[in-house]
Amino acid sequence: MQDLAIIYQDDHIIAINKPAGLLTVPGLATPDNAFDQLVHQHPNSRVVHRLDMATSGLVIFPQSHESLVRFGRLFEQRKMTKTYTATVAGIVAEDRGEITLPLICDWPNRPKQKVDLEQGKHAHTQYKVLERRLDLQTTRIELTPITGRSHQLRVHMQQLGHPILGDAFYAPDAIQQASDRLLLHATTLEFVHPFTQCPTSIHCEPDF
Template identity: 45%
Template sequence: MAPVAAATSLSAHDQGPDILYVDASVLVVNKPAGLLSVPGRGEDKQDCLERRLQAPFPDALTVHRLDMHTSGLLVLARGKEMQRRLSLLFANRQVDKRYLAVVTGKLPAVSGEIDLPLSADWPNRPRQKVDHVAGKRSLTRYLVLGHDPAVNTSRLTLVPETGRTHQLRVHLQALGHPIVGDLLYGEARYGGAASAASAQRLLLHAEQLAFAHPESGERHCFLCPAPF
């Protein structure tokens, strides 16, 4: 077991990547909000976490992604064989992920699950949508950590049992409690109570990641507290 404490999250404009763990097989980093995981389309979308890491580590390869505006833990492989092994762990749901989010409103239950199928909303890309006909099964578990009545927001732990695009964001919106700061799905689009916070960032952070090391098989667990 190799728990690692996080450093303070970087802004997207900082020079160096926030590296929490590195060995000959893997890199574990704390991605800042506002930075792409991989290059996007267009010259203005070439700066990304993967390319920043490939400067000091040319063999660094992406295994999974976080949305641009989501911060937190990402693991990258060192070389194609480690990428293949880690990708299998994700595909077989052998990687445990936990997120921290602040959402609008007060949830009616302390804990629960959101089991709603999702698919791409093609006319409104990159948005995703709940789709009971053609959507893929998507499951999110949540636990309410607290409620702030002053601004009517709740703090949640989220555990995605599946890994669909924008899953947490769409599921919380469908539940009627969009994530604060979500300009694509959230309250800023409708002028909700917490819309003032929306100009700052999406309040979603990947705070815990656990997996078997692709070389040794040893269980590693990384913790990166949310910066909000």
């Protein structure tokens, strides 16, 4: 069992830093998960969104039914701005950019996703270079998903030619083995708090 760090707490939500390798909610094959751990100490916790098991970072848990409804509405209406930090293979040339390749489930290889220009669902990612490491031939990058498709950031970076280090699904073997974990972290959540109407920013730096 991994310890959960509470990053932010008020009367309506708790935000934790989910470790890489821990499910957000219960899974069939892996019983350990962040929600069950949190609910032991905070029994009113609800699930409103989740991160991939391999991804670390911020996850919000509403603390009442009304909070679940209001924060669920923020996610549904795309009024929750999420930014991620990643380390990718190679040197990304452009300082900023956007990727709008549509995605669909790769059914024979699920849960993997793939680009499908005809049947895929709209997917939109913005990126900004934070640091270029010429010595390591890697780039530290900030990713902002405008849409929230499964594995969106991982597939979009692969399609850009810069897969995320440690990505067991979408990176070649050498890039998978460059890190013992996926170097993708949910760093910031920004929103207008639906109870106080105050602009709120929750931030948690990655450990890579």
